Amino acid sequence: MGPDGAPGPAVPWQKVLWERQPFPDNYVDERFLEELRRNEGIRQYHYWAVVKEAGFVGQQLSCVAIFITLWLYMEQGLLSPEMLLSTSLACALLGYGLHQALMSQFESDCEPRTHLADLQSASIFLSFTFGFSPVLKTLTESVSTDTVYAMSAVMLLAHLVSFPYAQPSPPGSLSLNAALFASVCLASRLPGALHTFAMLSCALLVFALWPCLLQKLRENAPKHFTGVCVGVCLGGVVGLGSQSPGGAVLLALALGSVTLLCPLLLVRLQRHKDNIHGPWDEAEIHEDLSRLRH
């Protein structure tokens, strides 16, 4: 029935405006809602699949934690820069080998980078970092430590927020730049130039190269990917636990909520999803109409 309660005449109502009908303009009959459809094309999420995807977020959080742990060790002198450098070098070589293996195992369409280009990039990184490390060392000398910490914290948060989790290779400009800025700030607080160099190489490894390798792993060996994520998360919690137990608890809670609680919430809340579609035209204002007035 229409809103005006027009008496049902013999003529059936038609949803057209070009014919004169004995109904008021705003009249609709009961067939109107027959074409209503709900939640069209919805994807039903499964809890463990979502957890697996959320593992990437969790491991990135842990990566930041691991980096901070390393920095804490360096600052207190518990970890020598040579040690960190050699470990980083070993990890880099290992990762590079794995990357190559994954690349060759699953031929991709795009043209792969040559070894020479990789070597060139690596030499650019190392030479620039090494050359600038004395400058970076004195850069934040006159800036107060609290300011440096605050800046680093904000930048690391920006890194986590703007990280392109769906497509982490190549890493997004803003997230990588924010992470590098934070690591330069933190590295400039370390006691020596070599420390700075080691810390920056480490940052490059953690923030720039590791997501690329992990993405390859996710694409080509999904089973190992889950294991690696769990390992990184555990490593992050344990590493931070050795320096500050409180921080470790917080990190564990954060990881738990991100990887377990949030997917649960997502799956639960999906039941309440109610998206309606129908043959009506929705009023959409595409642009500013105020200029049409004149």
Place this chain on the structure above:
Amino acid sequence: MVMKIFFPQCCNLADSGLLVGRWISGHDSAVVLAVIHYPFIPGQVKEYIQQMKTQSGVELSVLGSWSLPKDGQEGMDSFLKDLSTIFPQERWLQIRRQIGKTGFTCEILSQDQKRKAAQQEAKKKKEEGNKTSDGEAGHEEEEEEKVIFVHYEQRKVMLSQLHPIENGDPDPATGEPSELRQMFQTVACSQPLFFLDKYDDGPLKSTHWQSQGREASIIVELLKQSSTPLCLLITWLLSIWTWICNMRFFSLYPLRFLSSKLSTCVQLSYRTEHMRTLSSPKTAVGHMHFMRKASIFVSFLVDVALGMLLMSWLYRDNHITMLANTLVPAADHVAKNLEELLQWLMGAPAGLKMNRALDQVLGRFFLYHIHLWISYIHLMSPFIEGILWYGGLSACFGLTFALSLLSDMVALFTFHIYCFYVYGARLYCLKIYGLSSLWRLFRGKKWNVLRQRVDSCSYDLDQLFIGTLLFTILLFLLPTTALYYLVFTLLRLVVVLFQGILHLSVDFINSFPLFAVGLRIFRPYRLAEGVKFRVLSQEPGTALHLMMEMNPLKVSTVVQTYRTPTYSCYPKDSWVALMKKLFVGELIYPWRHKSTKTD
């Protein structure tokens, strides 16, 4: 229809005669220029008017008759009426004045009305007999024409220049000049008519403003005579000077660049151009040209007089030596203060956190510069007195030269400040541009030159890495550079301000229309903006009599109109543009810009 008759005041009491003047075409008005007295021979009058017409280029004609009856001149009226047949005109004015009455009476006879003249005559005789107000009214009714007498002072109108009204200027090229303008032109052009005075033995006698004797000054005549050889001499000297200036040696690049930056050289070329304008043997054509020449001449005289005053002060009581003796200690003092400032900047100025390493490097660099400059000053100190002595001589060319020289000397003495400023600004500019482009890289954007906009761009890993490294370094070093830049910019601004004031005063002396302002003050009627009318007598029944007086031009308009075009030394940029320039670290200069010459 109202007819206006512009009547010269000097002819108010003239003897009876013929009115000579001009009908203003397009308007219903007539300008009376002179009265030719009886007795005359009509042929001679016609010849005289023809002669005047060719000399002045004004459409002169006999307008009508003028009668001021004196004792023993009765029965003139009929004679006057007959004159209209001797001088055939479209319209014939008959202006009459009675002794003891202020107003005039006027009759207008048209060509076609002349036939009826006989009838009217009878009527008019009756009216005159009555001498009542309704007589005139009846006359009006019949003629359907009212007459307004506008009295003017012939001398003032002849000499004055009518300026267009500021807001709505009637374009002389398109529109017909207004009635008033035509009237002014007529009076100004008919100067030859006014040369006939009462001492002439010619067959004609006339009355106008100069009829009591011609106005002239012996001094002016003598100056006119002497100006020609003087102009020739100056032209010859100028040609020699131009030849020297055009020599190949002076057009070499460094010299030309230097001379365009030294304000003394600019002033010299400016003055040369002035003298060239002054000494040109042609007489001034238009009013504006004449005023410009006069203005330049008076400015030049005043300038030289002021320069002489300055010289007389400088070379008395050893003022030069005193100046030279205070200059070196003053420079030392400035250097000492600068050193202190640098030491302060190298510490923690105002509690600011600066990068210590860069701070030290910059501070030492600038300290070394000050050391260099002080050595240079001490090397120069024996010659300073001589330089001042010879530089002071330039004041005999005028105060502007002395000021320009002072400006150049200030520029040379503060060269170190300029150097500091340039270093600071270049460094700062580099940082600002680097930071702005690296900030785009930081956000994963780049500047698209072709489309003039910021586009997103995917960078390589190594580009991002190096970019961020440089961005961090530049960001943390920016405050140090910015502080040095700020301090030296302030110092530079003080110098620029001083030089700017000097340039402004030089420009003021060069371009201020002293002659026009003097005219405005001492002869206000010479520069008229318009006229105002005062009612002389408004008796019912007689024609309205108005007195026309000049409205002098406003002083501000005088200055604006007659300002000599000059190299503008005002800052080219607006204040906002200047601030923006300072912010991004572009260099600022107090130099005059030749390109903005207004003409």
